[in-house]
Amino acid sequence: MKALSIDGAWVVEPPVFPDDRGLFSPWFSGEEFRKATGHDLALRQANCSVSRCGVLRGIHFADVPPSQAKYVTCTRGAMLDVIVDIRVGSATFGQWEAVRLDDETRRAVYISEGLGHAVMALTDDATLLYLCSEGFAPSREHGVNPLDPEIGIEWPADLEPILSEKDAAAPSLAEAERTGLLPAYDDCQAYLATLRRSSDRG
16 A cells, blocks of 8 residues: 555555456455554445446545545446545645546555545446445535535546536535535544554454
8 A cells, every 4th residue: 555645545556467267456455454554444334336437426525533434446447536635724635636446457545534535437337346434324424526626626628527416516625614514634633543542452
């Protein structure tokens, strides 16, 4: 796992072993995960998402604590995975980083608690698998508009974004901050500290 420019986000570049039968790739390692993050991944839910080309999902996040950390890979086609720092008080607040996930490199990304997450399908039938630290809880789930010019995510210029009504109506980053919707960086760090202490005791 290699740390990205935003604290709390990593990219995973697993080895890929092809042969005449197909291929094998170990896309998650509990030992490597703990070495990078300082705690274990508490798996509460696993999701599969299939999107046609141009579909844009996000920017999604959940209340901290406990939020919902995600370990994501693309098993078919290609996706642009974007991590956005929406934690008020963070040194990189408002910044974003993109990683291409596809069925050739078999990369994965880990997005820790409190970060915003968005994906755009670059191919038809683009398929994502998510390992989630918490189950889906609608009352704690929120969004920021992925087309917010203040954030300025550089989505592929040759694709017309296809958004759900909910994502299209999501507030801008400034609106979400003004209304107190965004998590605080200090709260995120405090929660991560409890995860590390729990893992040490385990």
